[in-house]
Ligand SMILES: Cc1cc2nc3c(=O)[nH]c(=O)nc-3n(C[C@H](O)[C@H](O)[C@H](O)COP(=O)(O)OP(=O)(O)OC[C@H]3O[C@@H](n4cnc5c(N)ncnc54)[C@H](O)[C@@H]3O)c2cc1C
């Protein structure tokens with residue numbers, strides 16, 4: 001892990017209450033998709049855990065939804081503003097666990113970390129299908145970004161205003177998708193339904209309120225088949241079989 | 246040029262400097278060994294340990310507050326045997342400073358058994374007894390909330406700790422901290438650690454639920470600093486034994502203030518969670534601040550406030 005200063009290059013709205021922030025700084029501690037960063041916001045005691053949406057040698061991009069005071073403050077950040085960020089936190093998705101065909105399932109802002117994962121899988125020459133679930137048409141985000149990487153994208157909306165009407169699990173029944181491994185990130189109920197529905201192996205990205213984010217406070221513990229695990233250090237990515245729902 | 250002297254003495258245990266990460270905010274030390282050389286720290290207080298392994302409380306366990314946080318970890322730990330057989334030896338391999346074993350219990354017998362095992366471990370330098378836990382044999386009243394029960398824990402553990410210094414870590418959730426500290430001193434405590442967390446609560450006004458699953462939890466961080474300074478000041482004037490001051494410390498200035506109030510060493514808790522390098526940075530800044538203030542030996546400021 002590494003604590004360093006990042007400079008805001010871009011902070012734009014991409015969907016209702018949802019923003020993309022591009023930050024310039026030292027990304028050398030980042031190991032891959034599935035990891036998260038801890039963002040320090042001026043005036044707030046604890047850092048905010050946010051998944052890595054995309055990164056390269058000099059930049060880090062995050063997608064965040066405004067849900068409270070901290071994320072509200074974040075969307076007021078301007079180009080040139082600086083933030084202390086701890087990078088290189090948590091375990092990555094295991095891209096080698098997928099043999100040939102990957103299924104990525106994201107709910108809402110949970111789609112964000114799957115983008116870097118999709119890039120990594122495509123770079124390995126694997127076929128990727130992405131199911132993205134939203135409430136309504138206007139919330140849809142990242143669909144084109146995934147298509148541009150070469151993934152097949154299926155959209156579901158709860159109200160049926162676009163794509164398949166219903167939940168991501170409804171898309172599983174309707175479409176004949178070929179996959180040998182899945183990766184999912186989104187609301188807990190969605191990930192639980194996905195894990196119960198799908199019989200191949202897979203991985204989920206868990207969420208928990210954090211104190212430190214780097215494994216020293218035991219604030220983020222979840223119970224798993226391997227015993228108590230820290231979401232921040234032993235996760236956030238867990239194998240499907242490990243999770244006790 | 247004469248270098249500032251930072252070394253302090255806690256009941257015969259020499260610390261290269263007064264800085265100690267507080268229990269529960271630095272794991273078992275080894276987790277941070279890859280981040281910086283732990284040997285810059287005067288001591289390390291380890292995660293509170295009980296007889297049995299404990300899962301701790303349900304989540305969410307953490308709530309943010311203005312200038313602080315609430316935790317309700319609920320003493321998650323792998324149990325005393327893992328502490329003694331694995332954690333202590335692992336830390337000693339990379340760390341030469343003072344190792345402080347922090348012990349919790351839900352009965353006098355549990356405190357005795359755990360303290361005895363921790364004291365027998367060659368790696369342990371100091372035993373810190375957290376008396377903020379509820380007594381299961383007494384309607385769940387925390388041991389640390391009455392002078393008599395705090396004294397009974399103290400005298401019980403003193404019998405099993407041999408030569409190793411025993412610090413009793415007191416809860417601030419009491420009406421008269423001084424009488425409890427004095428009762429511990431009279432019962433044989435070698436030192437006092439002050440303060441543990443203050444009982445706090447946050448509510449999610451949108452969902453109309455407490456933020457913490459267990460409803461209430463321990464409040465700490467920068468906001469509690471003045472309370473900690475006050476309690477250290479009061480207790481240091483009433484007792485003769487040394488004090489480890491703790492609560493809201495976030496800078497070298499805070500360390501100096503806490504020592505002027507009467508602390509012989511200073512612990513940093515919640516600040517470690519927002520800044521993993523907080524303890525190290527404070528140690529680095531301390532001599533610079535001392536120079537600014539014309540302090541040559543840190544010991545000269547301990548308890549200077551009358
Ligand atoms: C590993 C991980 C990755 C995440 N990735 C993303 C992401 O890519 N995009 C995104 O929009 N959100 C993500 N989240 C959720 C994000 O951390 C919260 O939405 C954010 O912390 C809310 O902050 P706030 O100040 O706006 O909310 P407030 O409710 O005001 O925050 C109060 C406190 O609660 C914590 N908190 C509140 N909600 C959550 C939550 N859902 N999870 C964890 N902590 C919470 C805050 O960090 C803060 O300490 C992730 C969470 C985790 C654990």
Ligand SMILES: Cc1cc2nc3c(=O)[nH]c(=O)nc-3n(C[C@H](O)[C@H](O)[C@H](O)COP(=O)(O)O)c2cc1C
Pocket residue numbers: 211217219267268269270292293294316318320347375414440441442464465466467469491492493494512513514515516
């Ligand atoms: C996440 C967390 C876990 C803690 N766990 C323990 C513990 O196991 N035993 C203990 O004696 N104190 C524990 N404490 C209390 C701290 O050691 C310290 O006394 C208190 O937090 C006040 O210091 P601070 O304001 O610097 O955090 C914990 C505190 C925090 C924030």
Ligand code: FES
Pocket residue numbers: 209210211212213214215216217218219220221230231232233
């Ligand atoms: S948040 Fe501190 S251990 Fe995970």
